[in-house]
Amino acid sequence: MIKKITQLKYFGETALLIMTIIWGGTFVIVKESLNDISSMLFIASRFGIASVILFFVLRLKKISIHKESFLPGLILGIFLFGGFFFQTIGLKITSATKSGFLTGVLIVFIPFVQILIEKKFPSKGAWIGTALVFVGIIFLSSGGTSINNFLFELGKGFNIGDVFTLICALLFAFQVVLIDVYTPKYEFWSLLLVQLSTVAVLSFIASLFFSGFGVETFHIEITKYLIFGILYTSLLATLINIGLQTRFQKMVSPTIAGIIYSFEPIFAAIFAYFLLGEKITNFGLLGSFLIFCGLISAEVLDKSLKK
Numbered sequence: 001m002i003k004k005i006t007q008l009k010y011f012g013e014t015a016l017l018i019m020t021i022i023w024g025g026t027f028v029i030v031k032e033s034l035n036d037i038s039s040m041l042f043i044a045s046r047f048g049i050a051s052v053i054l055f056f057v058l059r060l061k062k063i064s065i066h067k068e069s070f071l072p073g074l075i076l077g078i079f080l081f082g083g084f085f086f087q088t089i090g091l092k093i094t095s096a097t098k099s100g101f102l103t104g105v106l107i108v109f110i111p112f113v114q115i116l117i118e119k120k121f122p123s124k125g126a127w128i129g130t131a132l133v134f135v136g137i138i139f140l141s142s143g144g145t146s147i148n149n150f151l152f153e154l155g156k157g158f159n160i161g162d163v164f165t166l167i168c169a170l171l172f173a174f175q176v177v178l179i180d181v182y183t184p185k186y187e188f189w190s191l192l193l194v195q196l197s198t199v200a201v202l203s204f205i206a207s208l209f210f211s212g213f214g215v216e217t218f219h220i221e222i223t224k225y226l227i228f229g230i231l232y233t234s235l236l237a238t239l240i241n242i243g244l245q246t247r248f249q250k251m252v253s254p255t256i257a258g259i260i261y262s263f264e265p266i267f268a269a270i271f272a273y274f275l276l277g278e279k280i281t282n283f284g285l286l287g288s289f290l291i292f293c294g295l296i297s298a299e300v301l302d303k304s305l306k307k
């Protein structure tokens with residue numbers, strides 16, 4: 001029985017890592033796609049397509065929607081919308097690499113949100129892993145290559161887009177913890193459909209609001225890249241990824257899930273380097289190594305502390 005639980009845990013962690021790789025590619029794709037479409041309309045299109053496809057799949061498989069899953073699905077959708085709202089707005093101002101790094105700060109927020117919502121304190125191993133990841137993200141978000149100018153480079157170029165991205169990380173942290181709360185209690189497909197549909201509807205309303213108040217011009221120009229961007233984000237990064245998250249995250253703790261998600265900045269930087277030419281510094285490489293150490297230490301220390 002213990003062996004089976006351990007296998008499920010590793011299976012869940014592998015699923016979350018695959019999600020993180022896919023999400024890492026979205027920073028570059030979304031940033032480039034926003035040249036052809038307004039930000040909120042992009043999110044509405046992304047989640048709208050995913051919701052429609054999922055709805056028809058469930059109809060074909062004759063899977064009914066459970067009414068009791070509506071409210072928790074709605075709450076998950078609101079936090080998910082808020083995260084993508086601030087992330088997408090921030091991406092118009094900051095770089096794809098920095099956006100990936102700052103989104104990774106959700107790992108720092110998760111333990112505190114978990115205490116607030118679940119009244120559950122993470123394990124000592126998770127705390128140590130989180131601390132290593134946090135330091136890694138600080139290095140990842142800095143410029144320069146020497147320790148002499150580290151503190152100066154750390155805050156250099158910080159802008160309102162970065163602030164929006166930090167707010168996004170906090171909202172994503174709430175969504176991660178709430179998934180841990182809701183998924184054992186409610187039906188998976190219902191949670192997923194309501195969650196995706198909520199983001200689609202709120203994003204479309206936001207796009208009309210932005211246009212009406214002159215915050216953003218409501219526009220769309222159909223290009224090959226935009227079609228690719230919407231398909232990649234709606235099918236892979238939204239339908240498949242959030243489905244995997246809703247299904248498998250319950251197999252691991254929210255803090256460990258957050259540590260795995262913290263690999264997203266590394267993958268974002270790799271994609272940004274090859275596709276946009278955004279370079280990662282020596283400190284960035286050190287930060288990547290520390291994030292990896294954070295994940296490993298959280299796993300190893302949790303096992304040693306339980307013995």
